[in-house]
Amino acid sequence: MRIATFNVNGIRAAQRRGFEDWLGDRGPDVVALQEVRARAAAIPPGVFGDYHLTYDEGDVAGRNGVAVLTRRAPVAVRTWSGTALMRAPGEMHTESAELGPEPLARGLGEFANQGRYVEVDLAEAPITVASMYLPKGGLPAHLQKPGRMREAPDGGARYDRKMRFLSAFARQLTRSRRTARARGRELLLMGDLNIAHTRSDVRNWRRSNQAEGFLPEEREWFDSILSPRTLVDVVRRHHPDADGPYSWWSWLGQSFVNDIGWRIDYHLATPQLARAAVTAGTDRDPAADRRMSDHAPVVVDYDF
Template sequence: MRIATFNINGIRAAQRRGFEDWLRARSPDVVALQEVRAPASAIPDGVFGEHHLTYEEGTVPGRNGVAVLTRKEPEAVRSWSGTALLRHPGDDHVEAIDLEAAPLARGLKEFADQGRYVEVDLADAPITVASLYLPKGGLPEHLQKPGRMREAPDGGARYQRKIRFLDAFARQLARSRRTARAAGREFLLMGDLNIAHTRHDVRNWRRSNQAEGFLPEEREWFSSIVSPRTLVDVVRRHHSDVDGPYSWWSWMGQSFANDVGWRIDYHLATPALARASISAGTDRDPAPDRRISDHAPVVVDYDLDGLP
């Protein structure tokens, strides 16, 4: 089974840049999408081909939005807001449906309507798949220096919001993983986590120690959610102790051409599912002027024959 995660940075822009060609050529069975950034009514017709769409668009206009594409209609769907759009191939309806309310971990309520998380139980494999778009965050107040930042200093507000999210999401993630296990399912979290975990995940890691996404406390949090017994970084399992493969490059300058990137898009799988992975990497675009997004798809092939 081929499974991918892809921050598309806006479905309408991604379509113009070749998303449909990538989807046909790579033919993934499951795709987790982040930053769809469109109301349901504005999603281009047919852009997802023969896949079923599960979409949590959120309530922030033009921002966020997470989805899961599947070959077969999911057995179950859960979102933090309690609603999601479920669309079969060829359908054009735009109304989200109410889902069975799922309990939220303490601290997640403020993020529930932002279109940051959706999960589905696959119908053709014993796996629960989740798509996550984690807040980018910012710098703590003591690291903010006016004139040296792309954004105006905010007193650490964006940083504090991300820390609140991380604290709450760790509790929710443990709950989702245990729920999947109790149902006899493996669990796979995919998405843009906006954190580079180790020095192998940032090209210029020495200069990034005081950059959002590579702060020590962010990396410590990441270490707390992965382990050989809970969740495994699948791509790193196949590319141990090497730089990259990166999944994000700035649009600015020569970052892409010089491969000055970050690895911030992940497959985090329960151990048995991680062991079932047979190949893993990123679909890096062939040239700067042929980029679909500022992110690259992260694609993993799994041999599921050995799963219960």
């Protein structure tokens, strides 16, 4: 079973840059998408081919939006908002599904309607698949230096929001993993986590020690959600000693050409599923002028 995660940075832009060709050529069975950035009615017809779409678009137009594409309709769907948008292959219209209240960990309520998490139970295999878009965050107040930042100083507000999210999401993730196990399913969390976990996940890690996405407290949080008995970083398991493979490069300068990237897109799987992975890597675009997004798809083949 081929499973991919891809932050498309806007599905309409990604379509213009070749998303449909990639989807047809690679033929994944399941795709987790982040930053779809479109109201359901504005998603280009046919862009998802013969896949069933499950989508949480969020409440802010043009921002966020997470989806899962599957060959068969999911057995069950869960979102933090309690609603999801569903579209069958060949359909022009997207149906809204009321899912009922899903228990949320303390602190997640403020993020529930932002289009950051959708979870489906696959019909093809006993796997629960989740697509996640974690807030980018910012720097804590003491590291903010006016004139040396691309964004205006905010007193640490974006940093504080991300840390609140991480704390709440860790509790929710434990709940999701245990619930999947109780249902006889493995859990696969995929998506853009906006954190590079180790030095091997950032090309210029020395310069990045005080950059959002590589702060010590963010990396410590990442440590806390991984273990041989809970969740395993599937790509790192297959590339234990490699730098990368990176999944994000800035649009600026020669970052992509020189492979000055970050690995911030992940497959995090429960141990049995992680052991079933036979190949794992990144579909890096062949040239800078042929990039579909500032991210690249992360693709894993599971013999499960």
